[in-house]
Amino acid sequence: MKSSLQHAFNPEEFRREGHKLVDLLTAYLTDCREAIAMPVLPPSAPDEMERYWEGELKKQDFDLQQFYTKLITQSNHIHHPRYMGHQVVPPAPLSALTELLEALLNNGMAIYEMGPAATAIERVVLRWLAQRLNLPASAEGVLTSGGSAGNLTGLLAARQAMCGYDIWEEGSHDEAPLALMVSEEAHYSVARAARIMGWGEKGIVKIPVNGNLRADTRTFNQTLQKARKEGLRVIAIVGNACTTSTGTYDPLDEMAGFAKAEGLWFHVDGAHGGAAAFSEKYRHLVKGIELADSVVIDFHKMMLTPALTTAVLFRNGSHSYETFAQKAEYLLVNGKKQAWYDSAGRTLECTKKMLGVKVFAMIKLYGDKIFADYINTTYDLGHTLAGMLKRESGFELATEPDGNIVCFRYIPLEFRGDADALTAEIRKAIIAEADYYIVQTRVNGKTYLRVTLMNPFTGISDLTTLLGRIRNSGDALAAKN
Template identity: 50%
Template sequence: VSLLEEYYQKAINDGITVFAIVGSAPSTATGMYDDLKKISTFAKKHNIWFHVDGAHGGASIFSAKYSHTVNGIDQADSVVIDGHKMMMMPTITTALLFKNGIHSYTTFSQKADYLLNKSRDEDWYNLAKRTFECTKTMMSIQWYTLLKTYGEGIFDEYLTTLYDLGHKMAEMIEIDSQFELAVKPMSNIVCFRYFDSSLNNSELNQLNKRIRHQLLEEGEFYIVQTKLNGIHYLRITIMNPFTTIAHLKRLLEKIKEKSKSIRTST
């Protein structure tokens, strides 16, 4: 956040018009949340649009324990949240929220005399006036059904459970010298790598890639990867609320086993 002013002025000096800024809630690669309050203050100062990408973790607003991660989200001009990520809905179920509802009609519009008529009133039910699609699945029914059936508490329970597991996974990694965290997680996304001080980063990168490939081929665990500053990290996103500490411990043990097998075979 401290670099915002510097980069903004550089853009202006380079003749670039800055019209918007996006806050991550959280970043897809690492699961880290931006300071939305400070970004909001910056956006207001320069009169630019403030959008929050809460596709993965915007739902933390429902968690009594983790809602602080999105402090300032109420100041955003627009917010996107994927119901199919942290709200247990089928894919694709995405909500785009605007502080000022009228803006939802000014982003996308189309003219079709055979279909659309001008109206003095706000046709909130007519999505064709706000999207490029004329035929569209009524995604909002997923949100309505869960909220009506279970209330907001179900989202609190689900997200809090998974974020807690992410933090517990990080704790296990931190006390084990054979692993290294990329960053201390703020969500259910954890980035880490198998680590051995006798290997350089290039060797560690290759080793962690091979570990991941073998895990995928075996099929017991599914993990992805990310790269930060040239370092290859293993990346997990804990999505099943029935995941236990035993499962996470088993994953770490499997990684150790794979590392030992790979190194003894080369």
């Protein structure tokens, strides 16, 4: 036993294997930057993949570097410019080195003495972000693990602040059920948060969207009054910055005004697009975010940071202490009096990763400009693609894109069959070729291809080739029908 532990903690072996891994990853990053042909999403079937790794686990021999190499080849290649799938950023490489440091130090951060430097760094990073969003000096917050956890944290705070009693201690009173208003295009995590809080389906009051798939301001009052007549007590309204499906931004400034007039909590789900605040060119998309009672932004979406790192900011910083107000005497004091430096009472997590460290390193290495440059590059590319689609016969946009998420489809001019089925088959053909990774979605009841341009090194030639592949696949498939 002693020798196995000595082997596992051998510093020289760590140095040797670490150097090999960095060399391997450097070669991989070079291939991606040079757009070397590779299966961006390697073809595989879940059951076959499980059987492969089950077999690997049973083998007696094991080579760590071969394991790393195999894992790379079987993974989704986010750093390749032809990755255009989900909202996952190719992290800046040096931020991954910081993640290695975090993993080895492994400071838990439930209370200050479990992670002193990381605790202070988190507070500094959150203050920095609040200033960039033009939130008041009273703003405070926490970092948590993902946008779903972030939205739940913000909406739990809304519930505690707006229900009129201590719901955390007393539970729900037998009176009007609580509810929130949110666009029918919102991310599922908002509805999930309502269900987790016990509000059920009726607690999710959906706001109709307009022709641009934004929450329709003309329906706000009617939607609220209808919910009230049905016996619901709406306590919050949620704005999207932006929606996951189409990348559309809700009119945050108008939602803020409505929330103030009606006495509602205003929460902004800016997990993907809240970072537009860093760009002079695109900041208008988040006009009104500074008026929110709570805001969620993912650093691992549009801020070049490895997953998962999500900021939850509260306009009134005291709300970040009241969300999970409870007692755990060996760790916590009463939540309303808790010191800022003990975070376990303010987040879903007790043990928590050193989430702010890699963000701090990014800020110091590159400054605010890298975030503005990234937003400008990828959002510009989204608008460029939309322009290309409008010039190409047979292509149609689901809606004009606000940023780097573009939904479209191709229908051959003479095609009279099922356009939804054709779109799904085109996507299958593109995935089978494996040179690109794109996904599909439903917009207004129709199936569209969806690309999210997360890689800042994706070029016009990549887009041109993709549209050619889609056209060729569509024509070939249409000819069979």
